Amino acid sequence: MTETSAAKVTLVDIARLAGVGVGTASRALSNAKNVAPATRERVLRIAEEHQYVVSPEASRLARGNTGRVALVVPHLSRWFFGSVVEGLGDALRGADLDLLLYEVGDSRDRHDFFDRLPARRKVDAVVVVGFQVEDGERDRLATMGVQIVAAGGQSASYPSVHIDDHEASRQAVAHLVHLGHRRIGMLEAVDPDQPGLTSTRSPAYYEVLEAAGLEVDPTLVVSAPWGGEHGAASMSRLLGHREPPTAVFAHSDEVALGAMRTLRRAGLRPGADVSVVGIDDHPMAELTDLTTVRQDPREQGVLAGRLLLGLLDGREPSSLTAPTHLVVRGSTAPPRA
Amino acid sequence: MTETSAAKVTLVDIARLAGVGVGTASRALSNAKNVAPATRERVLRIAEEHQYVVSPEASRLARGNTGRVALVVPHLSRWFFGSVVEGLGDALRGADLDLLLYEVGDSRDRHDFFDRLPARRKVDAVVVVGFQVEDGERDRLATMGVQIVAAGGQSASYPSVHIDDHEASRQAVAHLVHLGHRRIGMLEAVDPDQPGLTSTRSPAYYEVLEAAGLEVDPTLVVSAPWGGEHGAASMSRLLGHREPPTAVFAHSDEVALGAMRTLRRAGLRPGADVSVVGIDDHPMAELTDLTTVRQDPREQGVLAGRLLLGLLDGREPSSLTAPTHLVVRGSTAPPRA
Numbered sequence: 001m002t003e004t005s006a007a008k009v010t011l012v013d014i015a016r017l018a019g020v021g022v023g024t025a026s027r028a029l030s031n032a033k034n035v036a037p038a039t040r041e042r043v044l045r046i047a048e049e050h051q052y053v054v055s056p057e058a059s060r061l062a063r064g065n066t067g068r069v070a071l072v073v074p075h076l077s078r079w080f081f082g083s084v085v086e087g088l089g090d091a092l093r094g095a096d097l098d099l100l101l102y103e104v105g106d107s108r109d110r111h112d113f114f115d116r117l118p119a120r121r122k123v124d125a126v127v128v129v130g131f132q133v134e135d136g137e138r139d140r141l142a143t144m145g146v147q148i149v150a151a152g153g154q155s156a157s158y159p160s161v162h163i164d165d166h167e168a169s170r171q172a173v174a175h176l177v178h179l180g181h182r183r184i185g186m187l188e189a190v191d192p193d194q195p196g197l198t199s200t201r202s203p204a205y206y207e208v209l210e211a212a213g214l215e216v217d218p219t220l221v222v223s224a225p226w227g228g229e230h231g232a233a234s235m236s237r238l239l240g241h242r243e244p245p246t247a248v249f250a251h252s253d254e255v256a257l258g259a260m261r262t263l264r265r266a267g268l269r270p271g272a273d274v275s276v277v278g279i280d281d282h283p284m285a286e287l288t289d290l291t292t293v294r295q296d297p298r299e300q301g302v303l304a305g306r307l308l309l310g311l312l313d314g315r316e317p318s319s320l321t322a323p324t325h326l327v328v329r330g331s332t333a334p335p336r337a
Numbered sequence: 338m339t340e341t342s343a344a345k346v347t348l349v350d351i352a353r354l355a356g357v358g359v360g361t362a363s364r365a366l367s368n369a370k371n372v373a374p375a376t377r378e379r380v381l382r383i384a385e386e387h388q389y390v391v392s393p394e395a396s397r398l399a400r401g402n403t404g405r406v407a408l409v410v411p412h413l414s415r416w417f418f419g420s421v422v423e424g425l426g427d428a429l430r431g432a433d434l435d436l437l438l439y440e441v442g443d444s445r446d447r448h449d450f451f452d453r454l455p456a457r458r459k460v461d462a463v464v465v466v467g468f469q470v471e472d473g474e475r476d477r478l479a480t481m482g483v484q485i486v487a488a489g490g491q492s493a494s495y496p497s498v499h500i501d502d503h504e505a506s507r508q509a510v511a512h513l514v515h516l517g518h519r520r521i522g523m524l525e526a527v528d529p530d531q532p533g534l535t536s537t538r539s540p541a542y543y544e545v546l547e548a549a550g551l552e553v554d555p556t557l558v559v560s561a562p563w564g565g566e567h568g569a570a571s572m573s574r575l576l577g578h579r580e581p582p583t584a585v586f587a588h589s590d591e592v593a594l595g596a597m598r599t600l601r602r603a604g605l606r607p608g609a610d611v612s613v614v615g616i617d618d619h620p621m622a623e624l625t626d627l628t629t630v631r632q633d634p635r636e637q638g639v640l641a642g643r644l645l646l647g648l649l650d651g652r653e654p655s656s657l658t659a660p661t662h663l664v665v666r667g668s669t670a671p672p673r674a
Binding site for chain 2 (some may be wrong): 068075076077078079081082083085086089090094096098099100101102103105109122144191227228232254258259260263264265283284286287288289297298336
């Protein structure tokens with residue numbers, strides 16, 4: 001049977017053949033919850049036998065919305081962003097919502113997205129994945145008049161699912177202090193597209209050192225963009241210090257992995273000679289014995305998806321803080337005597 | 338001005354105010370190429386001033402298609418798949434096509450996707466990212482009556498952009514042979530969801546060894562699913578061999594990175610004690626000094642996107658083989674004397 005002839009079977013036909021009303025048939029086909037399992041099965045079997053296909057346009061008209069959600073994502077090739085999107089996909093697939101993907105990898109793409117808002121009139125909601133929306137961008141999004149959720153980070157005053165960056169950093173730095181380190185460096189990551197943004201992962205470094213009565217030496221803090229190569233270069237700078245640190249806190253695992261390469265190339269062993277701790281628990285952290293503060297971006301995506309479904313069902317906006325915890329591996333150890 | 342009142346401004350109004358025909362105004366707003374830059378700017382400025390929004394339904398009717406493409410992707414959190422999708426996004430954004438994302442991470446999701454074909458009637462084309470479509474799945478896809486392209490892998494007889502797996506493997510194994518290794522192991526990766534599928538990366542291993550006059554020892558080949566932890570376990574098995582290999586060829590960088598962790602934990606140095614080569618040039622390969630055969634999945638995505646645009650424009654189907662090349666780093670060296 002071809003697509004064209006199959007399309008001639010209508011919802012009314014299916015309902016008649018199944019011996020149910022059109023509303024029940026429609027709900028069964030759209031996987032709505034208030035249909036008896038036996039009825040749903042009968043309707044689905046008959047629809048399958050007749051190769052009946054729900055017209056998205058018809059079902060959209062029935063629901064009064066688009067049935068689509070826009071995901072705005074900066075760097076899909078990176079583990080963190082890809083994982084959040086995977087989780088969102090899991091949470092939203094069950095609700096039969098389609099995901100429209102908008103990548104805003106560099107500042108030009110991002111400007112173009114917020115300028116043109118290509119998702120306008122196409123979606124019921126927008127999920128901002130892992131980046132901070134600027135004031136002008138927020139004003140543009142507001143013109144869409146749809147629900148907006150932030151996943152894997154806090155942004156503007158949108159409902160969000162995120163970790164507590166301050167707490168994650170505190171866990172990392174406190175681990176180094178507890179091991180007995182007294183000279184602790186920080187590899188601070190910044191976003192080159194938003195250079196004015198102070199990292200939420202930095203203040204805990206200063207607070208933990210001060211609370212432990214340790215001197216804060218600003219020459220042990222190196223700022224550079226996110227990414228492994230930058231971490232490698234920053235670690236080189238610290239190794240060139242007249243009195244190098246015995247341990248470093250890196251703002252992410254990728255930055256930490258770059259730092260570990262620099263150590264190895266300098267003939268130093270991570271852990272035994274210089275301790276390194278990151279944040280993430282990137283899949284590579286386990287493969288490289290990197291101590292880190294674990295977060296689960298996939299789970300953050302799942303929770304953000306559920307939060308969004310609640311909003312679309314008329315529930316009150318809320319935000320969630322996902323937990324983080326220290327995972328100790330071989331890259332940290334007490335300082336050498 | 339609210340969304341509702343803005344919607345009252347029509348394309349005809351914009352064209353009149355800009356002093357151009359309706360067709361020109363439409364092309365300017367849809368970023369089509371055959372509009373003078375000054376005209377385009379004038380139309381866009383007037384549309385912006387009047388908060389004119391192109392109705393996707395109107396523009397779809399004008400084009401006679403959905404303006405959407407479905408991406409079917411197994412594991413978005415993994416670098417390879419995320420990178421292919423990033424490249425596809427880049428290529429298709431310029432054409433003003435929206436991307437509908439369908440994740441098919443495990444075999445249940447995948448079965449559900451091909452069973453229900455939720456993308457039906459919603460898209461002009463389907464891109465299958467990095468996995469092989471089985472016979473029954475191909476028959477289901479065919480019922481959609483749309484263009485189908487495979488990106489980052491060959492699948493069925495669809496037009497595709499992929500690397501030559503046999504050539505990539507040949508480059509990796511030949512490198513180990515040229516360094517002087519005589520006992521070379523293989524960490525063979527298999528897909529647990531498609532166990533019957535013979536890896537296209539395996540035959541070159543046997544061919545290169547035989548061509549070099551080296552004995553093929555089947556006990557030096559360990560098969561396990563893709564992924565770092567499996568690579569680590571497979572390397573442990575090879576280290577327990579009564580006569581362990583001096584070098585191993587891993588089917589991917591993630592497998593290779595797992596193998597390197599096993600070596601380090603056993604007190605062996607990758608390169609100096611046992612050589613390891615992978616395939617991919619994963620961002621972590623550079624950070625871990627892993628020798629590998631480089632491919633560029635992002636570029637494969639871009640090329641697949643262009644291939645798809647050509648098909649939608651009525652051009653003949655074709656396939657492309659993306660190049661690979663050896664990148665020598667510290668994880669490979671001549672065998673110890």
